[in-house]
Amino acid sequence: MSMNALRIVWRITRLNFRAQLEYRAEFLMMIAIGAVWQVSVIVFATVLLTRFSGMGGWDSSDVLLIPATRMMAHGLFVLLLGRVHGLGRHIQEGKIDAYLLRPLPVHRQVQLDSFPTNAIGDLTVAAGLLAGALGRSHLDWTAGRITYLIAAILGGMLLEAALFTAVASASLRFPAADYWGNWLEELLGTFGSYPLNVLPKAVGGLLTYGLPLAFVAYFPAAVLTGHGHGTGAPYWLAAGSPLVGVLAYLGARLLWRWSLRHYTGVNG
Amino acid sequence: MAVLHAWRAARVTPLGELHSPPRVTAALLRLTVQVVLVASLWRGLYAATGTTGGLGRDQAVTYAVLAVLASRLRELDQYTGRDTVMQHMHYGTIVYWYLRPLPPQRYYALRSLGERLYGLAWALAGYAVCLPAGVVEPPGSAAVAGVFALSLLLGQWVLHYVMLVIDQLCFWTLRNGAALLILVFAQNLLSGVYAPLWFFPHWFVTMSGFLPFQATLSVPLSLYVGRIPLSEAAVQLAVQAAWVVALALFTRLLWRRAARRVISQGG
Numbered sequence: 246m247s248m249n250a251l252r253i254v255w256r257i258t259r260l261n262f263r264a265q266l267e268y269r270a271e272f273l274m275m276i277a278i279g280a281v282w283q284v285s286v287i288v289f290a291t292v293l294l295t296r297f298s299g300m301g302g303w304d305s306s307d308v309l310l311i312p313a314t315r316m317m318a319h320g321l322f323v324l325l326l327g328r329v330h331g332l333g334r335h336i337q338e339g340k341i342d343a344y345l346l347r348p349l350p351v352h353r354q355v356q357l358d359s360f361p362t363n364a365i366g367d368l369t370v371a372a373g374l375l376a377g378a379l380g381r382s383h384l385d386w387t388a389g390r391i392t393y394l395i396a397a398i399l400g401g402m403l404l405e406a407a408l409f410t411a412v413a414s415a416s417l418r419f420p421a422a423d424y425w426g427n428w429l430e431e432l433l434g435t436f437g438s439y440p441l442n443v444l445p446k447a448v449g450g451l452l453t454y455g456l457p458l459a460f461v462a463y464f465p466a467a468v469l470t471g472h473g474h475g476t477g478a479p480y481w482l483a484a485g486s487p488l489v490g491v492l493a494y495l496g497a498r499l500l501w502r503w504s505l506r507h508y509t510g511v512n513g
Numbered sequence: 514m515a516v517l518h519a520w521r522a523a524r525v526t527p528l529g530e531l532h533s534p535p536r537v538t539a540a541l542l543r544l545t546v547q548v549v550l551v552a553s554l555w556r557g558l559y560a561a562t563g564t565t566g567g568l569g570r571d572q573a574v575t576y577a578v579l580a581v582l583a584s585r586l587r588e589l590d591q592y593t594g595r596d597t598v599m600q601h602m603h604y605g606t607i608v609y610w611y612l613r614p615l616p617p618q619r620y621y622a623l624r625s626l627g628e629r630l631y632g633l634a635w636a637l638a639g640y641a642v643c644l645p646a647g648v649v650e651p652p653g654s655a656a657v658a659g660v661f662a663l664s665l666l667l668g669q670w671v672l673h674y675v676m677l678v679i680d681q682l683c684f685w686t687l688r689n690g691a692a693l694l695i696l697v698f699a700q701n702l703l704s705g706v707y708a709p710l711w712f713f714p715h716w717f718v719t720m721s722g723f724l725p726f727q728a729t730l731s732v733p734l735s736l737y738v739g740r741i742p743l744s745e746a747a748v749q750l751a752v753q754a755a756w757v758v759a760l761a762l763f764t765r766l767l768w769r770r771a772a773r774r775v776i777s778q779g780g
Binding site for chain 1: 533535536539540543549550553554556557558559560561562565566688691692694695698701702707708712713
């Protein structure tokens with residue numbers, strides 16, 4: 246992206262943010278929603294941790310690292326790349342047809358459609374949980390571990406973005422495919438927050454190789470806490486989770502480009 | 514004739530669903546995968562634990578799977594059909610609700626009834642598969658089954674009114690997107706969709722007792738799995754019925770006030 250393009254992105258984002266501020270009550274409510282969604286994940290994880298201690302052979306402070314990593318990744322996804330989620334409505338309203346006429350890449354226009362106010366709430370709660378998880382952790386947080394954790398969070402963000410971009414690509418052909426996006430969000434929230442080795446092997450395999458949810462937070466947390474060899478997947482694959490996120494996102498962007506080339510608006 | 518009109522209004526959203534094959538396929542796959550995942554999760558969690566929160570393994574699995582099936586009763590998308598109150602307020606078409614021979618409150622109730630019956634067909638189909646497969650346990654007795662059915666009906670009635678209140682909010686705020694998301698969260702959390710309420714701290718259970726959400730799902734499912742004994746069922750059903758009456762009166766008042774805010778063609 247050139248400097249000029251970056252300047253345009255920054256200016257539009259500032260305008261979008263000011264537009265959100267126009268309706269103060271809605272602005273505050275949207276922040277609350279981001280926070281509330283994340284709190285629901287914490288509540289679920291806390292209830293499980295309290296009632297079922299030693300989940301999957303993991304110490305509860307180690308388990309906490311999974312929702313913390315996932316929620317940070319999710320918050321960054323919502324902030325930076327989240328507008329692909331719910332694209333079906335843009336398509337139904339014919340916005341994509343207008344985007345195609347403007348001299349700015351369609352994907353960038355989709356991302357610049359509005360400012361994701363809820364990301365503020367998402368990231369605030371996620372940062373709080375991450376600080377809590379790191380504070381309770383008994384691990385020695387060396388520079389290497391911290392670097393890997395940052396890479397894992399960014400990889401998780403890209404992997405989540407890849408999944409939603411794939412759904413958005415499908416929406417270009419079937420706007421109703423948006424429904425899959427809602428389910429995906431629910432699945433990531435519910436099953437992405439604890440050790441997947443509590444599930445039967447087949448189900449765990451499905452959430453690793455079918456829907457690559459395990460790479461978002463479970464594998465990185467397992468590698469960091471020394472459970473990397475007990476995940477059921479090869480260690481090198483679990484350790485390479487951040488890279489899986491990058492590759493998946495690149496693949497999803499190629500799929501998006503291909504789908505956009507084959508997009509047909511309602512007017513043919 | 515009235516029945517025919519009612520049928521036509523009630524089938525709008527289900528017809529929209531049936532004419533969109535990706536949505537039906539997605540719903541089927543989602544329900545199947547969600548049931549498998551939820552059942553696996555609770556079985557896995559109970560592998561190293563005995564009874565907790567007053568729920569044994571089979572009770573917890575049954576509760577969780579029934580909660581997934583019951584979620585089908587709520588998940589129809591009116592937005593795609595552009596027939597939500599929020600969209601009508603946005604486009605100004607809400608006025609047509611008041612120009613038809615069918616009162617808006619009756620139209621809304623019929624739409625809601627149709628959606629819930631369609632969702633019930635999904636839930637029953639899922640139950641018919643899960644019961645012989647041993648994923649869910651049968652009810653303890655015929656009396657438990659009867660009380661559960663009555664409680665589920667009252668619970669859905671409460672949920673209908675709660676959703677209506679959120680929709681009626683649009684007459685004053687124009688948009689209810691944020692409120693709707695908060696409601697879905699509150700309903701999931703306080704009705705036991707995320708995890709049975711029995712696993713939460715005592716203060717949390719007490720607090721949720723003052724809100725209508727517990728009456729929507731937690732009560733009928735707890736009756737089904739036997740966590741609430743039949744001897745306490747009458748009290749619980751009375752609380753549910755009280756919520757139905759209170760919310761019916763409140764929404765009736767809101768409909769009346771909302772009608773005063775709708776202006777047709779300049780007043």
